[in-house]
Amino acid sequence: MPIRPTFMRDVARLISHAGPAVLSVSALVLVWEAYARVSGISPTALPAPSRVLVQGFEQRDVLASHTLATLQATLFGFSCSLCAAFLFSVLVDFFRPLRRALFPVFIITQTLPLVAIAPLIVLWFGFGLTPKIVLVALVTFFPMLVALVQGYDSTDRDIEALMASMGASRRRIFVAARLPSALPYFFAGLRISITYAVVGAIFAEYAGAVRGLGIYILNAKNNFRPDLVLSAVFVSATLTLCLFGATVLVQRAAMPWARFEEPKP
């Protein structure tokens, strides 16, 4: 047999899963292309998707270097945010009163409008990498902290009682039971936060930067090049999707048992 039947089944499943999304997106792009060509609208107002693609491709070297800067800021900022969130989640888990002291402060950071805070952070930290890291961390820290803390609290009481009956210390119960219990919550938080992280980095660059998709978009807009704005948007969307996909892969690798569990409602 040239092709394994399981492979055929995988392909069939992929088509049935991704098919509708591919169809709807293609339809949208086609309608857009048709409208841009037929209506005679100026390309400086609404460029056709084909033009966005061609212009973006011509600028690929410039776009790539800006994308790299954004990716760098996103990953640095997000890593810092993850470390801080983990550290605080452990602190809050071991010293309960800290939760009531710290959470209101963190919630306030989530209410700050990015538009207002981004220029200030650039003002305070300059045009380098630091303000991007700070802004990405600001956007993603609290969602990750909440995910972790909720995850710890989701630990099965029976498992904790069992470990306590075995004479396990609090630290041991945390490492062997609470931490693994938090993994599904952690990854759910990660998937959402990674998309925020890209948006946060672009916002910080938009407010002032030497390199990055944000500053590229700002310049393209000021030069009346909506086609290049959209190219950069397309690149940032692709970047976000790739990062999202990476978190899904990491989750699969980190939770090999999850495949066997029944999906939770």
Next chain:
Amino acid sequence: MSAPRLELKAVSKRFGDLEVLADINISVRPGEFVSILGPSGAGKSTILQLLTGALSRDGGAMACDGVPLDGNSHRFAFMPQRDALMPWRRVIDNTALGLEVQGMSRSAARAVVQPLFAEFGLAGFERNYPAQLSGGMRQRAALLRTVVQESSMLLLDEPFGALDALTRARMQRWLSGMWTRHGWTVLLITHDVREAVLLSDRIYVLSPRPARILRHYEIPLPHPRTPANSHALAEVEADILQTLLNLEE
């Protein structure tokens, strides 16, 4: 005669205004299978929590092999109601959990539990995750995790409560056989009268809250119990059931 493995004397416990245990007197001799039967909410689980050290008593005395039990002693191996297997640990590492907590390395703990897999009907499933096991297998894995701790007594909290009727009957027979062979000392908490009668040497029946020992039954029939005993077992069962039903009135 030697000291009982476990002795509870006039143990009481209250949560605020709620008196849960009034006067609990229980003793378990080494190698004995003893059950505590009671209506739901009578405080069966509270007794277990006192024994695992999750709660501390308000009055009375508890002793293991003549030595008084204080709050933080981990003398007994506890098997909770639901199996409490960790979904992220392979079956072999779940069963070795107690040994690892006692300070054994993972590989040493695996080497201890590995030879027991066949006897517990789990051979070949060492590297699987709990989600891949059937309900009966999960319960057997949980029991294996309990017995390898080599504690002086097993505390079983309604271990088969979540299983379907057929699997439960099969597991009860299997446990009876295992107990006969290994001579464990077992304290079983259950509300299943038939289960208690089938497995136990002696049964304590609790009153509703605040709990005291209402009746005490001895079942001097040999283990494992065969269909030849079923008539005698049914009589005890009917008697206990009547006692519990009379409580309702």
